[in-house]
Amino acid sequence: MPSPDIAIPTRAPAEVSADDTILPFEVAALDLRGRVIRLGPAVDAILSDHGYPEPVAKLLGEAIVLGVMLGSSLKFEGRFILQTQTDGPVRMLVVDYMTPDKVRACARFEKDRVAEAIAAGKVGAPALLGRGHLAMTIDQGGDMSRYQGLVALEGGTLEDAAHEYFLRSEQIPTRVRLAVAEEFRGDGGPKHRWRAGGILLQFVPRAPERARVPDLHPGDAPEGTVPHVMPEDDAWVEGRSLIATVEDVELIDPEVSSERLLYRLFHERGVRVFRNTEVRAQCSCSREGVETMLRRFSKDDRDHMVENGVISVTCEFCNATYVFQPADVADDKSE
Numbered sequence: 001m002p003s004p005d006i007a008i009p010t011r012a013p014a015e016v017s018a019d020d021t022i023l024p025f026e027v028a029a030l031d032l033r034g035r036v037i038r039l040g041p042a043v044d045a046i047l048s049d050h051g052y053p054e055p056v057a058k059l060l061g062e063a064i065v066l067g068v069m070l071g072s073s074l075k076f077e078g079r080f081i082l083q084t085q086t087d088g089p090v091r092m093l094v095v096d097y098m099t100p101d102k103v104r105a106c107a108r109f110e111k112d113r114v115a116e117a118i119a120a121g122k123v124g125a126p127a128l129l130g131r132g133h134l135a136m137t138i139d140q141g142g143d144m145s146r147y148q149g150l151v152a153l154e155g156g157t158l159e160d161a162a163h164e165y166f167l168r169s170e171q172i173p174t175r176v177r178l179a180v181a182e183e184f185r186g187d188g189g190p191k192h193r194w195r196a197g198g199i200l201l202q203f204v205p206r207a208p209e210r211a212r213v214p215d216l217h218p219g220d221a222p223e224g225t226v227p228h229v230m231p232e233d234d235a236w237v238e239g240r241s242l243i244a245t246v247e248d249v250e251l252i253d254p255e256v257s258s259e260r261l262l263y264r265l266f267h268e269r270g271v272r273v274f275r276n277t278e279v280r281a282q283c284s285c286s287r288e289g290v291e292t293m294l295r296r297f298s299k300d301d302r303d304h305m306v307e308n309g310v311i312s313v314t315c316e317f318c319n320a321t322y323v324f325q326p327a328d329v330a331d332d333k334s335e
């Protein structure tokens with residue numbers, strides 16, 4: 001049955017990249033589905049506004065792509081929050097995706113340790129993140145439950161953590177590629193701007209007996225039990241081999257559109273793209289929201305926040321500052 005979401009297929013893939021878009025696709029012949037994320041102005045706005053050291057910005061850019069990728073895959077309305085908490089120089093990354101199209105993000109890091117890492121040339125994700133975990137939370141507001149997926153970060157990359165999450169929690173064979181880079185320009189405009197992109201590929205066979213993933217270890221099986229090793233499905237081997245050929249530049253180059261990339265990868269099998277959706281950088285903080293939050297604190301906690309006669313709160317995502325008179329945010333009980 002035709003789905004209303006299916007765009008009219010184009011015969012030739014679009015030449016020009018559409019920035020700040022999410023393009024879902026399907027390779028029916030291989031039971032593969034996925035999405036391509038392409039971020040230009042949205043990721044540049046977030047990373048440029050924060051002015052983080054370059055390796056921190058790059059790492060946050062990867063997290064933004066992953067957050068948009070996973071948040072936009074979920075069939076719900078609300079907020080998807082991806083957050084790392086680790087012992088490396090970059091202690092925390094937060095990406096907050098709000099359906100249908102808003103994203104905001106920030107990082108917490110130790111300035112001295114980041115400077116040391118840069119001086120030592122150890123600026124990859126494993127060195128900057130260290131060890132800890134990656135948490136994923138869905139907040140549908142009101143009384144709706146918050147679901148948290150948790151995966152260990154053990155000195156790997158965000159891509160590694162995503163693979164681990166899908167293997168253990170969702171049991172869906174999955175490959176994720178993330179790329180971030182600064183584009184340098186000599187046309188008199190801003191000296192550089194950030195670009196980012198990514199691709200998600202999943203094996204979702206229609207026949208349930210093909211959907212099983214290999215056992216990870218025998219668990220509580222009696223000693224001497226040989227783990228049941230399941231060969232990978234040929235379709236999935238083909239899909240993940242193709243994804244392995246994607247280079248970073250293909251995910252961020254404005255000259256390579258999402259459609260062109262998919263065509264290059266899957267033209268022999270036939271790839272169908274669905275209607276793309278847009279994403280933009282926008283904070284969701286408000287004076288009203290901050291006021292509500294302040295009212296939830298105890299009077300004692302609020303008293304400690306008063307400086308020069310006022311309580312001022314700065315949003316960590318967008319640096320907006322909200323200033324209140326203590327009496328304006330006193331709760332009913334304390335009055």
Ligand SMILES: [Zn+2]
Pocket residue numbers: 283284285315316317318319320
């Ligand atoms: Zn804000």
